[in-house]
Amino acid sequence: MRPLTDEETKTFFEKLSKYEAIMRQATSIGRTNLISLGICFGKFTKSGKFRLHITALPYLAQYATYKIWIKPNGEMSFLYGNNVAKAHVKRATDDTPEHQGVVIYNSNDIPLGFGVTARSTVDTRKLDPSAIVVFHQSDVGEYLRDEDTLF
Incomplete structure (x- = not known):
């Protein structure tokens, strides 16, 4: 994967900020009951490694x-x-x-x-x-x- 340019980074975080209200609402759901918020990219294993889905x-x-x-x-x-x-x-x-x-x-x-x-x-x-x-x-x-x- 390549690093994002400054313009791409700005666009990404602007898009992400639009979903902060949804994120705040999702925090009221227990961590064990929440499957994902948006697209599920993967999971952390019990040993702390990240596995892409x-x-x-x-x-x-x-x-x-x-x-x-x-x-x-x-x-x-x-x-x-x-x-x-x-x-x-x-x-x-x-x-x-x-x-x-x-x-x-x-x-x-x-x-x-x-x-x-x-x-x-x-x-x-x-x-x-x-x-x-x-x-x-x-x-x-x-x-x-x-x-x-x-x-």
Whole structure:
């Protein structure tokens, strides 16, 4: 993700300030009973780490610096929660570093989910087709698989 410009930061906080009244009203609801206020980007785990949810995908896709497009034969595998193999990669953003967050797109430029690169794009070219290129983190199939625990 890229840092916001001064103008973008100003616009963001102006938009956010319009929802302060709603936020103040929501504080009267107990923390355990409040699911989310606005868009739920993720949750904090008990160990204090933050886990992004698939509900953040439209915002991540909009501003993603690093992207990977997968072939149609790898789409269903990814949507079932599997990692992305080199054989499924159609193309990728040049100079993507190792262990970098990426948004996964299908061949029609529709965002399917996100993950973390296992290797840089330079190293990926040398790998065999069955090697893992992207570790799966979340995909749009989670709306169906985990609908009871998503929020």
